[in-house]
Amino acid sequence: MLVALFIIISVTFFISKLLPGTPFADDKLTPHIRQQLFEKYGLDEPVTVQYVKYMANVAQGDLGNSFYFESRPVTQMILQRLPVSMFIGIQAVVFGLVVGMVLGIVAALRHNTVWDTLAVVIAIIGVSVPTFVLGPLLQYWLGLKLGLFPIAFFESYKYSVLPSLALSVFVVSTVARFIRTEMLEVMGQDYVTLAKAKGLSGLAVILRHVLRNALIPLVTVMAPLTIYLITGSLVVEQIFAVPGIGEQFVQSVVVNDYSMILGTTVFFSVLFIFALLIQDILYGIIDPRIRIAGAKE
Amino acid sequence: MASANGDNILRVEDLEISFSTQAGEVQAVRGVSFELRQGETLAIVGESGSGKTVTAKSLMRLLPEANTRIKGGEAIFEGQDLLKLSEKRMQAVRGPKIAMVFQDPMTSLDPTMKVGHQITESLKRHLGMSGNRARERAVELLEMVGIPNAEERVRQYPHQFSGGMRQRVVIAIALACEPQILIADEPTTALDVTIQAQILELLRDLQERIGTSVILITHDLGVVAQTAYRVAVMYGGKVVETGTVREIFYNPQMPYTWGLLSSIPLPTADRSQDLIPIPGSPPDMSDPPEGCPFTPRCPYAMRICAEEMPGYTTFSAEHKAACWLHHPMAPDVEPPVKVRDAR
Amino acid sequence: MDTRHRELEPGLFEAAEVDRDEGERIAGPRVGFWKDSWIRLKKNRGALISLAVVLFLFAMAFVIDPLLSPHSPYSQDLTRRYLGPTADYWFGTDEFGRDMWTRVWAGTRVSLYIGLLAALLDIFVGVVYGAISGFLGGRTDEVMQRGIEILNGIPYLIVAILAMIVFQPGIITISIALGLTGWTFMARIVRGRMLQLKNQEFALASRALGASGFRLVWKHLIPNSLGLIVINLMFTIPAAIFAEAFLSFIGLGIQVPEASLGSLISDGAGELRFHPYLLWFPSIIFCLLMICFNLLGDGLRDALDPKMRK
Numbered sequence: 001m002l003v004a005l006f007i008i009i010s011v012t013f014f015i016s017k018l019l020p021g022t023p024f025a026d027d028k029l030t031p032h033i034r035q036q037l038f039e040k041y042g043l044d045e046p047v048t049v050q051y052v053k054y055m056a057n058v059a060q061g062d063l064g065n066s067f068y069f070e071s072r073p074v075t076q077m078i079l080q081r082l083p084v085s086m087f088i089g090i091q092a093v094v095f096g097l098v099v100g101m102v103l104g105i106v107a108a109l110r111h112n113t114v115w116d117t118l119a120v121v122i123a124i125i126g127v128s129v130p131t132f133v134l135g136p137l138l139q140y141w142l143g144l145k146l147g148l149f150p151i152a153f154f155e156s157y158k159y160s161v162l163p164s165l166a167l168s169v170f171v172v173s174t175v176a177r178f179i180r181t182e183m184l185e186v187m188g189q190d191y192v193t194l195a196k197a198k199g200l201s202g203l204a205v206i207l208r209h210v211l212r213n214a215l216i217p218l219v220t221v222m223a224p225l226t227i228y229l230i231t232g233s234l235v236v237e238q239i240f241a242v243p244g245i246g247e248q249f250v251q252s253v254v255v256n257d258y259s260m261i262l263g264t265t266v267f268f269s270v271l272f273i274f275a276l277l278i279q280d281i282l283y284g285i286i287d288p289r290i291r292i293a294g295a296k297e
Numbered sequence: 298m299a300s301a302n303g304d305n306i307l308r309v310e311d312l313e314i315s316f317s318t319q320a321g322e323v324q325a326v327r328g329v330s331f332e333l334r335q336g337e338t339l340a341i342v343g344e345s346g347s348g349k350t351v352t353a354k355s356l357m358r359l360l361p362e363a364n365t366r367i368k369g370g371e372a373i374f375e376g377q378d379l380l381k382l383s384e385k386r387m388q389a390v391r392g393p394k395i396a397m398v399f400q401d402p403m404t405s406l407d408p409t410m411k412v413g414h415q416i417t418e419s420l421k422r423h424l425g426m427s428g429n430r431a432r433e434r435a436v437e438l439l440e441m442v443g444i445p446n447a448e449e450r451v452r453q454y455p456h457q458f459s460g461g462m463r464q465r466v467v468i469a470i471a472l473a474c475e476p477q478i479l480i481a482d483e484p485t486t487a488l489d490v491t492i493q494a495q496i497l498e499l500l501r502d503l504q505e506r507i508g509t510s511v512i513l514i515t516h517d518l519g520v521v522a523q524t525a526y527r528v529a530v531m532y533g534g535k536v537v538e539t540g541t542v543r544e545i546f547y548n549p550q551m552p553y554t555w556g557l558l559s560s561i562p563l564p565t566a567d568r569s570q571d572l573i574p575i576p577g578s579p580p581d582m583s584d585p586p587e588g589c590p591f592t593p594r595c596p597y598a599m600r601i602c603a604e605e606m607p608g609y610t611t612f613s614a615e616h617k618a619a620c621w622l623h624h625p626m627a628p629d630v631e632p633p634v635k636v637r638d639a640r
Numbered sequence: 641m642d643t644r645h646r647e648l649e650p651g652l653f654e655a656a657e658v659d660r661d662e663g664e665r666i667a668g669p670r671v672g673f674w675k676d677s678w679i680r681l682k683k684n685r686g687a688l689i690s691l692a693v694v695l696f697l698f699a700m701a702f703v704i705d706p707l708l709s710p711h712s713p714y715s716q717d718l719t720r721r722y723l724g725p726t727a728d729y730w731f732g733t734d735e736f737g738r739d740m741w742t743r744v745w746a747g748t749r750v751s752l753y754i755g756l757l758a759a760l761l762d763i764f765v766g767v768v769y770g771a772i773s774g775f776l777g778g779r780t781d782e783v784m785q786r787g788i789e790i791l792n793g794i795p796y797l798i799v800a801i802l803a804m805i806v807f808q809p810g811i812i813t814i815s816i817a818l819g820l821t822g823w824t825f826m827a828r829i830v831r832g833r834m835l836q837l838k839n840q841e842f843a844l845a846s847r848a849l850g851a852s853g854f855r856l857v858w859k860h861l862i863p864n865s866l867g868l869i870v871i872n873l874m875f876t877i878p879a880a881i882f883a884e885a886f887l888s889f890i891g892l893g894i895q896v897p898e899a900s901l902g903s904l905i906s907d908g909a910g911e912l913r914f915h916p917y918l919l920w921f922p923s924i925i926f927c928l929l930m931i932c933f934n935l936l937g938d939g940l941r942d943a944l945d946p947k948m949r950k
Contacts, residue, residue, distance in 0.1 A: 128930035199392030
């Protein structure tokens with residue numbers, strides 16, 4: 001996993017070196033000043049040297065300075081915007097998980113009834129309607145027409161509602177579909193029939209046996225969800241003008257702030273790998289079959 | 298082999314069960330009747346598709362509600378018809394009165410719950426035991442079914458047990474509340490032969506100690522010989538012959554039973570003996586035949602066999618069979634050589 | 641019920657002509673695997689409707705609109721800016737007076753092109769890569785898998801974004817970005833299937849009869865993977881369309897004056913306050929595409945799943 005991270009960062013670095021033009025393409029700069037800037041940023045050194053220096057820096061958490069905002073370190077800029085993005089993201093996930101689980105569980109318990117079909121339809125729509133359609137939709141209906149929530153910027157808690165909502169729809173749908181499938185499969189298992197044969201009440205069977213087994217695989221959804229959140233934040237922050245990491249990233253692309261682009265990409269990659277790691281660990285803890293290697297008689 | 302002690306503890310009459318599937322109505326059980334005596338082991342024998350598992354599960358009302366219909370019949374236990382009890386009353390029956398052991402020990406236990414907990418669940422629910430007492434009892438039960446190191450094992454998960462051990466756990470769970478009836482659905486089919494013998498012996502043992510009456514479902518006559526006192530042979534959703542083990546093995550009266558016996562090696566046989574399988578395959582239960590279901594595969598079939606279902610002919614207090622060959626107007630036939638020799 | 645004493649006709653007790661094979665009659669008519677799946681798919685109304693809608697959208701975008709429409713997606717008419725839907729302009733006009741109807745369908749063409757490209761890449765690169773990797777196994781497989789892991793490790797969108805930056809944003813660039821990473825999932829799946837099939841009995845039997853590697857793959861292993869491949873295609877296409885729309889939305893994809901559904905939605909979102917219709921139309925078409933492909937994919941998955949056969 002660390003290997004993958006290493007490769008990702010390296011590749012990103014080299015790609016950024018391919019970027020056309022130089023970061024300081026502003027015509028107003030005289031060649032002399034440009035040369036000075038180059039030296040300052042170490043851009044005049046051979047690529048391999050730059051590479052080594054860069055990797056060493058990254059390992060220490062130093063992602064260099066933004067080319068656009070000259071004196072500001074990329075790492076600091078990212079971390080500064082992190083809380084907003086995280087807040088909206090985590091709120092979306094929590095909400096999505098809760099609603100998704102309820103939807104999925106109800107659908108499974110009322111399999112082949114109206115509720116089941118309804119839940120499946122909602123879920124399919126949820127995964128098909130992208131955030132960049134949903135966002136404006138929410139802005140229009142809940143924001144403009146009904147005036148319930150603000151549609152841009154981030155001044156107080158209320159401002160986070162619509163962005164999180166927009167993000168959460170996909171989460172709700174994915175989780176609901178997943179849980180429904182898992183539960184249906186578990187409910188058909190022998191051990192559930194045995195639990196019933198023990199004379200346990202329906203509720204007990206579901207709470208103690210079905211749910212536990214059905215929820216465990218949910219952990220595997222973590223990594224894809226993280227990717228979704230990352231890319232989703234790019235969209236949502238644009239639409240709702242939220243000052244988060246995503247918006248900053250898009251901005252840096254527009255102004256060709258290569259250092260920032262590179263730095264944020266590295267950050268995203270780290271986040272993703274981190275999520276994978278946590279997913280693996282969590283799975284190992286939750287599932288007793290993995291936690292305790294089978295010791296047969 | 299526990300013998301009868303006179304009283305009926307369970308009486309099943311004319312049980313009819315159908316499933317509605319995409320292919321139409323499947324009549325799995327079409328008029329099954331039998332009795333279970335106090336303290337005995339009754340074996341229900343049949344091929345897959347004969348309706349034996351469906352019958353068993355119906356007694357505990359464990360069949361999927363959505364597409365199962367109990368079309369008729371009754372199952373009288375302790376003065377009540379099990380088929381008509383409400384779900385709530387049924388929950389009080391399952392466990393303390395009637396318990397079940399399933400076929401595949403690898404899938405019968407919840408993989409995410411400790412083995413001990415799976416036992417104490419039952420104890421707490423039905424016997425109202427406190428946590429500590431229940432735990433102690435669980436350990437006792439594990440010891441009773443022959444699991445070494447029970448103290449340690451009780452805290453382990455199912456995947457840490459082998460197949461045979463898991464089946465013992467399942468038995469422990471079933472017997473935790475000392476039920477009056479234990480239904481064992483092919484309890485040894487998924488196990489190695491040597492383990493099989495151990496499990497059967499365990500069942501016999503426990504039965505004597507606790508005094509449970511056992512319904513043993515199997516397709517294996519060898520298992521029947523080892524454990525049962527009485528046998529009910531099922532085919533095509535009906536009971537075609539019942540009797541004591543001796544009667545069935547030494548004086549079978551129905552061609553299907555003859556076929557079953559001819560297709561297994563008997564200990565008394567000499568090596569020149571053929572194993573004669575029964576040709577053909579079980580009937581399609583979505584379109585069941587009018588008459589005797591065994592007709593297409595029966596070497597002695599007569600015209601009336603395909604048209605009408607025969608009634609039972611009684612041969613002794615326990616022994617009866619349903620076959621047109623017993624009608625006075627039917628020709629006399631000799632059962633196949635093997636069966637004759639066994640006598 | 642004692643049968644001994646009922647009076648019955650003697651003729652009934654003659655030996656019967658019994659069809660021994662009756663029991664062996666296979667319940668239900670014999671049907672090939674594909675036909676069977678098609679029958680099952682037909683029962684799934686959602687999937688069928690989706691199929692119809694997708695075909696319709698294809699037809700609209702590539703055939704009907706180019707033939708019918710009197711307007712061009714580029715021609716501006718500043719005297720007719722921001723018209724809502726009218727008789728002349730079914731979807732209204734945008735800020736430059738361009739006809740939205742044609743623009744939307746032009747955008748749909750772009751999106752569908754991307755989807756098709758993704759599908760083709762899946763087939764020609766993904767399947768081949770996966771088949772080779774899985775079939776050859778051993779070291780070759782390991783090396784090839786590492787390659788995929790690396791490609792996969794980078795979130796696909798980031799690769800696309802980076803590619804956008806290196807090369808000018810535009811349809812070629814998107815195609816390249818897609819080409820680099822969009823097929824890896826298919827490759828993985830096909831490889832897995834190869835590994836699975838390789839060791840099954842029919843493959844061993846075929847080899848025992850002298851089938852060479854290529855023949856084995858071509859005639860046996862690939863046909864047995866077709867179901868899986870088709871299902872996966874149904875999900876790759878919307879994923880690609882989505883990815884392109886996403887990039888266009890951020891401004892990294894299709895640039896003006898070209899249009900893709902994503903860029904149209906992006907523009908529409910900006911005009912939300914006063915001209916929401918600019919958002920609705922491309923959004924509806926886009927969502928229709930997404931929903932239908934997803935439903936189709938789900939339906940196909942159910943239909944091709946042999947475990948569900950009755």
